[in-house]
Amino acid sequence: MRRILALALVLLALSGCGTPLQLKGTRIEPPKAAPDFTLTDEQGQPFTLSAHQGQVTVLFFGFASCPDICPTELGNLAAALRQLGDEAKSVQVVFVSVDPERDTVTRLRQYVTTFDPRFKGLWGEKAIIDPLVKAYGASYERRDLPGSALVYTIDHSAFTYVIDKAGRWREVFAFGTTVADLVTDLRALARER
């Protein structure tokens, strides 16, 4: 019995190295260079993805007038950062607006910091946003809501994209991924290199 235990331990230890990282999200296999972009952040400063190598970037596309889906995912990501504690320093959560018409730099700053002051809220012209959304396999569409005070909504995919410290796109989280799973993966990626 003791020998079996020892063998199991050795196997466990071996699986830690050598084999690729076990991730809870859907892995991008093989990892590929994350589509790069430059947008305006919530402070009015340019934000270029490739300039943030050395950090794990967590991307979410949404809009600031979204009352249900976006706040839920951002709330989960905020909870994940809190649980990461000090290691959250190596993780940057980035909210990209797919409602450039209604969202502004000011509005995005106000919106994202409600969840966590460390979040970034990015704005860009439709001409920049459209190919970017497509490059990540995300989607969005402006939809008029006749009779609603909201005037229009944005139908959008609600995945979360994770880019590692080397600028490689590693995985995608489905909407509603548990905070425990977010923490597990983000911690593993934050400890790389």
Place this chain on the structure above:
Amino acid sequence: MRRIFTSALTALTCLTLASCGGTAAAPTPPPAAATAPAAAVTAPAAQSALTIKDAWVRPVSVTEPAATSALTTTEAMTDTMALTTTEAMTDSLAMEMDASVTTAAYLTIVNSGATPDNLLSVSAAPELAKSVELHTMIDEGGVMKMRPVAKIEVPANGEAVLKIGGFHVMFIGVQKDLKDGETVKLSLTFEQAGTIQVDAVVRTPPTP
């Protein structure tokens, strides 16, 4: 070793049994059909078969957190309106965001009566939001589509659940901050039951 294993198994079995027992022991709802008609006969018309439970509202802020509200030259330039004081900034921010700031309320409507009902509208204090609407969220292959609905059906002897990713009460053009622990008075209008008041608590939803 085997003894340990066996006792572990026993413990597991106990656990399993306990959880099964818990399910079985869970209070079954009283047979509503038996009590509801009696109540309908004796109770005044205003008393309805509907009860509202777990009403809550997602916190929202129409102003910026103090830590980030300080204006810099860059921001002023970006925001086209050149503003000099933080106060002016906050005012203009509130104005600019008039229609765009939203939040949502969620609740469960329990119908103990034998007739279905429909939630037709919800209202709140006018100073809270410009408009309050009934919406739903449709998940179409991972694409989230929010749509207004004319009503939310509450089945007889059943319930309607307004929850994240589904039906919600949508506040459009929120005018004031809603902070954790505060209470929002909601007025729900039903086709049959008329108007029911409920206090919704402002809270950050638990994470999955």
